[in-house]
Amino acid sequence: MSSRPPSVERRSSRSRRRASKESKSSARSRRGSRRGATQFDDSQKVALRYAIIGVGVLIVLATAAILISAFAPRLTLTLLGGGIPRRAEVATRNIDMWAIYPDDSLRFATLYYPDDNSGVNTDLVDVATPLVLGPDSIIQRQLIGGEELTADFLEGSGADQQYIYESIALERELNGSPYGLDVRFTNPPYALRDAEGHRVVSLGVGNENPSFFYDQVIVAVALPTDAQVISLTQIEDPSESIPAFTDLDDITFLEPYRRTQIGGWRVFYFDVTQVADSNNQTRIAITYTPGSSIAPTDFDVFEVDRRR
The missing domain is CATH 1.20.5 (Single alpha-helices involved in coiled-coils or other helix-helix interfaces)
Structure with missing residues (x-):
């Protein structure tokens, strides 16, 4: 129990x-x-x-x-809304910039970035204007990054003997800064008209490979934003009023790799570092109709270079 x-x-x-x-x-x-x-x-x-x-x-x-x-650079411009910049850090490079004004005058600026590791304090270099009809065609000229020593007008070569260009010797400091030239001129031999009356800017690149001298070579072409671009890669049926071309089938037209807007300008960038090694003549050709007669005043050479 x-x-x-x-x-x-x-x-x-x-x-x-x-x-x-x-x-x-x-x-x-x-x-x-x-x-x-x-x-x-x-x-x-x-x-x-x-x-x-x-x-x-x-x-x-x-x-x-x-x-x-x-x-396929044209597809890149469409898909990526402007293309991929090519701001590679290279030892030496050059950029040529062309601005097309409504009055058919052209502005040309070039910047050279050489290798300044030579150990001396100054350097002598040469810059040159584009081909012009005569000295009076130049309405604006400014040197960049150097002091002018001498300047001479010289005749063009070959088929361009009717034109002249100004060759300028500069003395510059080797401080890593670029040197170059900024010039605006009238009656440019690069400005043409096609059979339909459209404006055409045709720029020859040449058959030499620019990369022999520079690690990167860029050409930028700027138009006012109200200009209508008709074609970026060809010249349709040149009229008799413009200089005779070789057979158009023998011309290779470059396409821009990048398009952007800088102030009142629409800028197209072309990479000419590696030019095709062929018998064809390589050119940049932009067909357009101008917009307003008032040109933008904010063309910034160094900003165009930076946005490449």
Whole structure:
């Protein structure tokens, strides 16, 4: 016979059953916690897997953009809204900039970035204007990064003997800054008209490879934003009023790799560092109709260079 009352035994039995249930519940809770930790680790693995896939997709897209820019520049301008800049840090480079004004005058600016690690304090260099009809055609001329020593007008060569250009000797400091020339002139031989009366600016690039002298060579052509660009890559049926061309089939027309707006100007960039080695004549040709007779006044040579 038990020494404890039946009620106490019943309470003790109920307490043991309650403790057993709580122990089982605690065990289930611990097992659930272990399952939760395992599930959290799986989530981390999934997130890492998606991150790796995302990086891979970005690499593929970047590679595709570079290839499209190299082999289909016009498609790049459309898809990327202006094209990919080519602001590579190179030892030596040159950029030629042409601004087309509504009165058919042209502005030409060039910047040379040479290698200044020669150990001397000054350097003698030459710059030259584009071909012009005569000295009176030059209405503005400014030197960049140097002091003028001498200047002479010389005749063009070959088929350009009816034109002249000004050759200028500069003395510059070797401080890493560029040197060059900024000139505006009238009656340019590069400004033509096609059979339909559209304006055409045709710039010869030449068959020599510019990369022999510079690591990067860029040509930028700017028009006022209200000018209507008709074609960037060809000259349609030149009229008899413009100089005779060679067979158009023998001309390779470059396409711009980049298009952007700087102030009141729409600027097209052409990379001529690697010119095709062929018998074809390589040219840049832009067919357009002018807009307002009032030209923008904010053509910034160094900003055009920076945005290349």
